[in-house]
Each structure stands twice: as structure tokens, then as C-alpha cells.
Amino acid sequence: xxxxxxxxxxxxxxxxxxxxxxxxxxxxxxxxxxxxxxxxxxxxxxxxxxxxxxxxxxxxxxxxxxxxxxxxxxxxxxxxxxxxxxxxxxxxxxxxxxxxxxxxxxxxxxxxxxxxxxxxxxxxxxxxxxxxxxxxxxxxxxxxxxxx
Numbered sequence: 001x002x003x004x005x006x007x008x009x010x011x012x013x014x015x016x017x018x019x020x021x022x023x024x025x026x027x028x029x030x031x032x033x034x035x036x037x038x039x040x041x042x043x044x045x046x047x048x049x050x051x052x053x054x055x056x057x058x059x060x061x062x063x064x065x066x067x068x069x070x071x072x073x074x075x076x077x078x079x080x081x082x083x084x085x086x087x088x089x090x091x092x093x094x095x096x097x098x099x100x101x102x103x104x105x106x107x108x109x110x111x112x113x114x115x116x117x118x119x120x121x122x123x124x125x126x127x128x129x130x131x132x133x134x135x136x137x138x139x140x141x142x143x144x145x146x147x148x
Contacts, residue, residue, distance in 0.1 A: 001041075001046065003147075004027055004028070004029065004037065005037060005041060005046075005146075006146040006147045007026070007027040007147060008023065008027055008034065008037055008038060008041070009041070009046070009047070009146035009147075010145065010146055010147050011023055011026050011027060012038070012047070012050075013143045013146075016050045016051075019031070020032070020034045020035040020038070021034075023038070056107050060109045061089075061107040061108060061109060062107075062109065063107065063108045063109065063110060063111055063113070063114050063134070063135075064105065064106070064107050064134075064135040064138065065105070065106045065107075065108075065114055065132050065133060065134045065135060066103060066104070066105055066106075066132070066133045066135070067102075067103070067104045067105075067106055067118065067121060067130050067131070067132050067133075068099065068100035068102070068103060068130065068131040068132075068133075069100055069101055069102035069103070069104055069121060069124075069127055069129075069130055070099075070100050070101060070127070070128050070129040070130065070131070071100075071101040071102070071126045071127050071128055072126055072128050073125075073126035074101070074126075075095055075101040075102045075126060075127075076095040079125065080102075080124060080125075080126065081093075083124045083125075084102075084104065084124070087117065087120055087121070089106050089107055089108050089113070089117045090104055090105070090106055090117075090121075091105050091106065091107050092104065092105035093105075100131065104121065106121075111134070114132075114134070118130055118132060
């Protein structure tokens with residue numbers, strides 16, 4: 001991956017709907033060359049997917065919380081992943097090192113539904129406890145800067 005690929009990625013993160021002609025112009029390539037590079041970045045797994053950035057508040061998911069999940073077993077295996085993926089309110093899940101086994105980001109409409117989500121997390125086999133940090137305000141969330 002070179003600097004042009006990194007610039008393409010930065011452009012796509014700003015607006016993945018732009019035409020290849022505009023994308024190429026922004027990074028100094030023809031439309032065809034831009035298209036070919038993007039295709040290769042997809043094949044290599046650098047571009048995992050193309051998505052729309054939805055405002056969680058606008059769709060009724062205004063309560064955000066980070067949950068440290070404590071466990072008495074390794075949480076990086078398939079049964080845990082499957083259980084977490086089955087919970088639509090879980091928007092991120094990470095196996096971590098430190099005082100907990102997992103770090104999970106949850107988005108719900110209300111704190112009452114957050115409480116119900118915590119109960120569902122606690123019901124996963126091996127989970128022994130949770131510590132929850134509720135987000136009061138988000139200054140920003142940003143994608144990875146491929147040019148940095």
C-alpha cells in the first residue's frame with residue numbers, strides 16, 4: 001500500500017459514494033486507475049465494507065455505554081462471539097487485556113433498555129460481572145486516518 005492508496009482510503013472515508021472520476025481527480029489518477037486500486041484494496045481486505053454513517057440519536061439509539069465484561073473463562077471463542085452478535089444493541093466488542101475480559105459498546109434508546117442489555121450480557125456463559133460507563137456527551141468519533 002502506497003501514499004496514493006492511503007489518500008484513496010481517506011477520500012472514501014469522507015464520501016464513499018463519489019464517482020471514480022471525482023475520486024481519481026482528488027488523488028491524481030484517472031477514473032479507471034482509481035477504480036482498479038479500490039478493487040485491489042477490497043480484494044486485499046483493506047476495505048472491509050462500504051457503509052453509511054447513521055446518527056444513532058436520529059434512529060432512537062441515543063444512550064451509549066461502554067461495558068467492561070469480567071469473566072471466569074476465555075471470552076475470545078466462537079460461542080461468546082455468537083452470543084454478542086445476537087444482541088443488536090452491541091455495536092462493538094473487543095477481547096482486551098486488563099481488569100476485564102471484554103470491552104463492549106452498547107447503544108440503546110433508554111437507560112432502562114441499557115439495563116436489560118446488561119442482564120443479557122451477564123447471562124452469557126462465563127460472564128461473572130460487568131462495569132458500565134455511560135456516555136454523557138460525545139465530542140467526536142472518527143475513522144482511522146490512513147494517511148497518518
